[in-house]
Amino acid sequence: MTVYDERPWLRLYGDQPAEIDAGHRSALEMFRAGLARDPDGDAVRYFDATITRRELDAQSDALASGLLARGFAPGDRVAAYLQNVPQFLVTMLAAWKAGGVMVSINPMSRARELSYLLEDSGATVLVALESLYGEVARDVVPHTGVKLVLTTSELEYQSAPDEGLFAGITRQRHEGTTDLAAFIEEHRGQVPPAVDLAPDDVAFLTYTSGTTGVPKGAMNTHGNVVFTAAVYRDCARFQPGGSVFGVAPLFHITGLIGHIAISFLAPMPLVLAYRFEPGVVLDELRRHRPTYTIGAITAFNALLDHPSFTRDHFASFVSVYSGGAPISPTAEKAFLEATGLQVHNAYGLTETTSPMTLTPFGSSSPVDPTSGALSVGVPVPSTVVRIKGDDGVDLPLGEVGEIVAEGPQVVAGYWGKPEETAANLPGGALRSGDVGFMNDDGWIFIVDRKKDMINASGYKVWPREVEDVLAEHPAVREAAVVGVPDEKRGETVKAFVSLRDGHAVSVEEIIAHCKERMAAYKYPRQVEILEELPKTVTGKILRRELRG
Template sequence: MTDAGRPAPHDVARPVSAYDERPWLARYGDQPADYDIEFDDALDMFRAGVAKDPSAVALRYFDGVITRQELDELSDGLAAGLVAGGFSPGDRLAVYLQNVPQFVISMVAAWKAGGVMVSINPMSRARELSYLLRDSGATVLVSLESLYGEVAEGVVADTDVRLVLTTSELEFQSRDDDRLFAGVQRHRHEGTTDFSEFVAEHRGTVPPPVDLGADDVAFLTYTSGTTGVPKGAMNTHRNVVFTAQVYRDWVHAGRDGAIFGIAPLFHITGLIGHIAVSLLAPAPLVLAYRFEPRVVLDAFAEHRPAFTIGAITAFSALLDAPGFTEDAFASFTSIYSGGAAISPTAEQAFLAATGKQVHNAYGLTETTSPMTVTPFGSPSPVDPTSGALSVGVPAPNTVVRIQDDDGNDLPLGEVGEIVAEGPQVVAGYWGKPEETAANLPGGALKSGDVGFMNPEGWVFIVDRKKDMINASGYKVWPREVEDVLAEHPGVRESAVVGVPDEKRGETVKAFVSLRPGASVTEDELIAHCKERMAAYKYPRSVVLVDELPKTVTGKILRRELRT
C-alpha cells in the first residue's frame, strides 16, 4: 500500500530559499516548527483515547450516546465479522453514509481488520458510485438503506463488492424529527445484511491483531472531480495522525469540549477536523445526520460544543436561519473555516453576528486537510493590494512554496502556484502513477491554486489557476471580483467566470444570489464594481440566480456556470 518510489521531502535536492526559513511558526504558533508525530498509526491513536477514559463519551447523535468503550466494542465486532468473512489486510471497505455514528464505527473497524476505508459522497449517483467502487476495488459496502435502494442496488453487481451492510439514520437515537427524517422507514433489501445485526453477532469477539505502518493507507478520499475524473488520494496513517495533531495543537480542537461535525464526514475536513482529532484529543464528536440550519442550531443549544470547522457558506446559512441569535455560538472557543475562500466582508459579518472570530485554514484532499493554518488567537491579515484574507501560515513540519510554471521558487510577494511538502501530503493517487508523477513530483503537491506569501509567512490565495480570466491580455482573478461584490449589502453569494467575447477574447461575467428581501438590479451591481475596480476587471454582465451550484462541501462549481 506504500509508494516506494516517492522520495522523502528532505531527500529532494533543492537550493535553500526564503521558503525554507520559517520564523513565523515560532512567532505565531504555540508549537515548535518541528515536532514529533505521536503515534505510528491512527488505530494506536484511537486506542490511546479509549485507554485514557473508557467511560467518556465518544459520539453524540441527537439523544444517543456512545462511549469510547462502546465504540471500541462495536468496531471490534464489525472488524471480527469482516475478518471471518474473508476481509484481508489491504482490502477496501466503502462507506456510503451521511454524518451518522456508523461512519466512525466503520472507519475504526476497517483499520482493525487491517484494511482501508473508502469515503464516498452520499450525493453520488449511480454512475459516480459505480466508478468509485470499481476504481477502489472495494469488497465491502456500508450504506444507508435509502441510498442502497435509490442508487447502490443497481450498481454493486458490476463491482468487486461481496458484502453489503445496510443501516439507517434512525439508529443510535430515538428522535423523530420531520425536518430530517420525514418519510424515512426501515427496509431490508434483498441480498444485504443489517449492519447492527452483523455487529451484534460478532460483538465480544476481538479481531486478530494487525500490523499497521505509518505509510499504510488509512483511507482513500476522492478528489471532487471539478478538474477531471475523480482520483483516490491515498491518505496514510502518518498523514492522519499528523494532521489530527495540527488541529489539536494549532487550532485548539478538542481542548475545551465537544467537537461539532458540521462538515460532511466523507470529506477530508470531516475525516480529520471532526473524526480524527476527536479520537486523538480525545473529545466527544457531535453528529446531526446532515446539514439543516435549524437542526444544527438546535444541536448547538443542546450539546454546547466548543469547536467546529466548516465552509463559510454553512456558517452564513446559520446566520440567516430563522431563530438565529448570538447565543447559538456562545459555547464555542474555536471556530475555523475551510473548503471555500472567505472574503473579509464575510469574516466581519460573522464576527458582528456571533461575537466570535472565525479563523481561516487551507488544504486539499491531497494534504489530508490543512497545509496552512491561522494559529489560534491570531486573526488573519488582509492583503492591502488584493483585499484577500490570508489562509494562514504553513503548518509545522510543512514547507509551502510559491512557484512559476517551470517549478522555480518565486520571490516572496510574487504570485504563482502554491506547492506544499510535509507529513500531510499523500503518497499518491490510487492506481494512477502518471497522475501521481504529474501532481506530486518528488512528493511535493502542486495545488493548482494561485497565490503568494508575504515576508511574515502569511499565505494568500488569489484563485484557482485554471479559473484565471484573460480579458484583452489582462489577467482577472474571479475571487477579486467576488470579494468586491461581497461588499454590496444586497449580495449573499457570487461566482465570477470568463466567457468568450469577440473583442476582448474573454470577458467577465458574474452570477449573483441576493440576500432575502434585497432588491438590487444587475446594472446596480455592475456600477458597484465599476466604481471599485480597474476598467478591465469589472463584470460586463450580471445574472441574478436563486442559488449557485456547489459541491456538498460548499465549493462553487464555476464549470457549471460556464456552460
C-alpha cells in the same frame, strides 16, 4: 539559504511547537490511546443518543471480526456510503482493525459516480444507508467487485428521531443485503487479531472532486492522519475537555480529520446531526453546546442567515475554523459581528490530508492591500509551502505563482494512477493547482485556481478578487465569477450572485458597484441573479456549472 528555508512564519505560532509529533504510529493507535484514557467518555453524540468509546470499540471489534470471517483480508477496502451518522466511525475503525482501508464516498454520488468509485477502489465491502442503497446502489453493486453489502439507517441509535429532518424515512430491508446492527450483534464479544499498522499504510482513500478529469483516490496514510489531527490539536487549539461539532460532511477530508481524527486524538466527543440543515444544526448547537468546529464559510453563512439564529447559538464555542471555500473579508467581519468570535482560516486539499496552512489561534488573517484577499494563514509546523513559477523555480516573496507544499501531511500518491502521481506530486511535493503568493511575514494569499484565470483583452482577471468586491455589496449573499466568450475581448467577466433575504438590487447597480472599485478590465460586464448558486456538498461554489 532561501526565504522559504528560513520559514519566517514560525514566529507567528507563539508558544506552539516548530515541529508536530502526535506520538502515534497509526490512527487506530491514536483511537486506542483515547480509549485507554477515558473509556466511558462519550465518543459520539447524535441527537438524543450517546455512544461511549468503550461501546464504539466493542461495535467496531465485532464488525471487524465479522468482516474477517467473511474473507476480508489485510489491505482490502471497505466503502462507506453514509451521511454524518455514528456508523461512519464504526465502519472506519472496523476497516482498520481488520487491516484494511476505508473508502469514503460522497452520499450525493449517483449511479455512474458510485460505480466508478467502487470499481476504481476495488472495494469488496459496502456499508450504506438503506435509503441510499434503494435509490442508487442496488442497481450498481451487481456490476462491481463488492461481495458483502451491509445496510443501516439514519434512524439508528436515536430514541425519538426528529420528524422534520427524518420525515418520510422508514426502515427498508433490501434483498441481498445484511443489516449492519444484526451483523454486529452476531459477532459481539469477538476481538479481531492484533494488527500493526505502520505510518505509511493507507488509512483511507479520499476521492478528489474530478474538476480536472476523473476523480483520483488520494492515499491518505495513517502517518498523514495522525500528523494533521495533531495540527488541529496544537495549532487550532482543539483541546481535550470540549467537543467538536461535525458541520462538514464526514466523507470529506475536512470531516475525516477536523472532526473524526481530532475527536480520537484529543479525545473528545464528536457531535453529529445526520446532514447539514441550518435549523436542525442550530437546535443541536443549543442541545450539545460544542466548543470546536471547522466547516465551509458558506455553511456558517447559512446558519447566520437562518431566522432562528441568535448569538447564543455560538456562545459555547472556543475555536472556530473555516476551510473548503474562500472567505472574503466581508464574510469574516460579518461572522465576528454576529457571533463575537473570530473565524480562523484554514487551507488544504484532499492531497494534504486537510491543512497545509492555518491562521494561528487567536490571530486574525491580514488582508492584502492590493487585491483585497484575506490570507488563508501561514504554513503549519513541519511544513514548507513554496510559490513556484511555470518553470518550477521558487519565486520571490510577493510574486504570484503556483502554491506547492511539502510536509508530513502530503499523500504518497493516487490509488492506481502512477502517471497522475508523477505529474501532481513530483518528488513528494504537491502541486496544488492554486495560484497565490507569500508576504514577508509568511502569510499565504490565494489568488485563485490556476485554471479559472480569465483573459480579458490580454489582461489577467482572477475571479476571486471580483467575488470579494461583489461580497461587499449589502444585498449580495454569495457570488461566483467566470469568464465567458466575447468577440472583442476574447473573454469577458460574468458574475452570478444570490441575494440576501429581503434585499433587492438591479443588475446595473451591481455592475456600478464593481466599476467604482476595480480597474476597467476587471469589473463584470454581465451579471445574472440566481436564487441559489450551485455548490458541492462541502459548500464550495461550482464555477464549472455556471460556465454553461
